Amino acid sequence: MSENRAAYHGESLLFLTDEQLRHGIEAMFFAYRGFTDDPDRILTGLDYGRAHHRAIHFVNCAPGTTVNNLLSILGVTKQSLNRVLRRLIADGLVESRVGQTDRRERHLYLTDAGAALERQLSDAQRVRMRSAYRAAGPEAVQGFRRVLEAMMDQDLQRHYFDLREARHD
Amino acid sequence: MSENRAAYHGESLLFLTDEQLRHGIEAMFFAYRGFTDDPDRILTGLDYGRAHHRAIHFVNCAPGTTVNNLLSILGVTKQSLNRVLRRLIADGLVESRVGQTDRRERHLYLTDAGAALERQLSDAQRVRMRSAYRAAGPEAVQGFRRVLEAMMDQDLQRHYFDLREARHD
DNA sequence: TTGGAATGTCAACAAGGCTGACATAAAATA
């Protein structure tokens, strides 16, 4: 499991030494931190955390989504998400409407204030992402995306794309 | 800040719509989760958390590193790290030796048991990384690494490379 | 040699994971 490997792929030989893989692992760790730093700074000022950011982000992506949908995307328990949502609703950033066809469900929407914060957060994140993309160049961006997609859980990926296509009104 | 942009870089035109950037952001989120999933599963079985993993990982990379060095890498407070280290030391996975030249410092090393766990964790992570690399292909891997390096904090990156080169005995 | 800076430890608090218990609505079944 731990010995070195080489894989032939496409036109060039891909050496995957443990050392190189370890470098990739560390790059992932450091990059993720850079990636979350800017929004985190904004959030601590507002007394919110990364959990609030995630909730806001995905409610924005799929307005009208239910708590249950959100759970499967975020990969946390509903109790944990609930605490975060409760706060966001109380603060008037998220609106929760009882489902029309199924009255057990709560459909979630960003209020204007919520949308404003979402924009502030994602702008900050986009600035960093854009500058990384520019520094790395367009072919690198393609590769970046391909590796990330291969790295994430395939079921979740499918589920997420389904969710984004579905209507939530 | 939020309008669409295009950047000329290398030989092709790089369109960076907000939509594409948002996709990159989400890919990063999902991929990071995939990336941490396997070690997390192992760790919960052992009653450790991701914090323990990080500590073990970087002690393994730079044996003999001090608590202070580790802090700057991990980006947490020393009090937080200390709790994690205390447990690892108590459990016999990490050894802490008083510095010879500066007796305030504690130099950290993995014990055999610690090294064994490190190997178990990084093997799991490497398996995922390797299969992502293979699926994406070698050019993609190049790009992946370039984008990640551009995304992480530059000071930290420099600091880290310094640390890895320095001797810690 | 003494006062300040640096390193690491201990204590207590907060955010956000988790499980458990529960209310309500829908669906399945007797």
Added chain:
DNA sequence: TATTTTATGTCAGCCTTGTTGACATTCCAA
């Protein structure tokens, strides 16, 4: 139709791991 089962979401309480504050030890510079 009445009743049991299932699904969705809420509330309460615990644990990990972040945080800041107080402190002991060691080193170094005035």
